[in-house]
Amino acid sequence: QAGLTQPPSVSKGLRQTATLTCTGNRNNVGDQGVAWLQQHQGHPPKLLSNRKNNRPAGISERISASRSGNTASLTITGLQAEDEADYYCSAWDRSLSAWVFGGGTKLIVL
Amino acid sequence: QVQLVESGGDVVQPGRSLRLSCAASGFMFSTYIMNWVRQAPGKGLEWVAVMSHDGGYRHYADSVKGRFTISRDNSKGTLSLQMNSLGADDTGVYYCASEIDGFDMWGQGTLVTVSS
Numbered sequence: 001q002a003g004l005t006q007p008p009s010v011s012k013g014l015r016q017t018a019t020l021t022c023t024g025n026r027n028n029v030g031d032q033g034v035a036w037l038q039q040h041q042g043h044p045p046k047l048l049s050n051r052k053n054n055r056p057a058g059i060s061e062r063i064s065a066s067r068s069g070n071t072a073s074l075t076i077t078g079l080q081a082e083d084e085a086d087y088y089c090s091a092w093d094r095s096l097s098a099w100v101f102g103g104g105t106k107l108i109v110l
Numbered sequence: 111q112v113q114l115v116e117s118g119g120d121v122v123q124p125g126r127s128l129r130l131s132c133a134a135s136g137f138m139f140s141t142y143i144m145n146w147v148r149q150a151p152g153k154g155l156e157w158v159a160v161m162s163h164d165g166g167y168r169h170y171a172d173s174v175k176g177r178f179t180i181s182r183d184n185s186k187g188t189l190s191l192q193m194n195s196l197g198a199d200d201t202g203v204y205y206c207a208s209e210i211d212g213f214d215m216w217g218q219g220t221l222v223t224v225s226s
Contacts, residue, residue: 033211035211035212035213036212037155037212037213039155044205044216044217044218044219045155045205045207045213045216046216047212047213047214047215049212050210050211050212050214051211051212052211054211056214086154088154088155090155090157090212090213097169098157098169098170098171098172099145099147099157099160100157101154101155101156101157102154103154104154104155
């Protein structure tokens with residue numbers, strides 16, 4: 001199944017803002033919205049933002065998500081060292097009847 | 111405490127079978143859509159299968175269709191994944207994850223290694 005497209009890595013400095021992108025098509029991102037996950041090395045993923053662009057309880061207000069057409073974005077403001085992790089986008093694909101993931105973006109906080 | 115605990119991971123030879131389980135606690139399991147997601151060593155996440163809360167639908171990734179079967183027992187709060195005809199590409203950590211507008215709860219994962 002074709003996946004979503006994410007840049008392999010993004011580097012930003014402490015206290016800066018990082019915007020991660022995720023591109024799909026009209027059957028997944030464009031129609032179903034995107035859920036974003038964060039994964040630190042050796043740990044399971046954690047949901048940061050659901051398909052409705054809402055943050056689960058306990059997720060920092062520094063994190064926000066948006067979508068325009070077939071591209072979704074995750075923005076993290078005031079970057080901290082703890083934000084260094086892998087970030088995955090995911091979307092339900094209505095034509096495939098399957099979840100599809102992006103390849104992940106490694107966020108490096110300098 | 112909300113918890114998902116996977117078990118059943120092991121080292122198996124190519125072509126053999128394995129059954130994974132996921133025990134849920136602390137939430138109303140019977141009302142949740144449940145998924146299996148895997149991650150090969152050093153690689154990204156790959157969705158494997160989904161099952162509706164009442165078993166009304168099941169869907170599989172193309173890579174496992176016809177070999178894997180997802181099932182659940184709502185009375186026991188358990189999700190299972192029967193994996194047949196395993197190959198090296200099936201090696202990885204297998205997570206169970208609940209789903210409400212995204213994968214909102216995850217277990218710690220169980221490691222499956224397919225090797226001769």
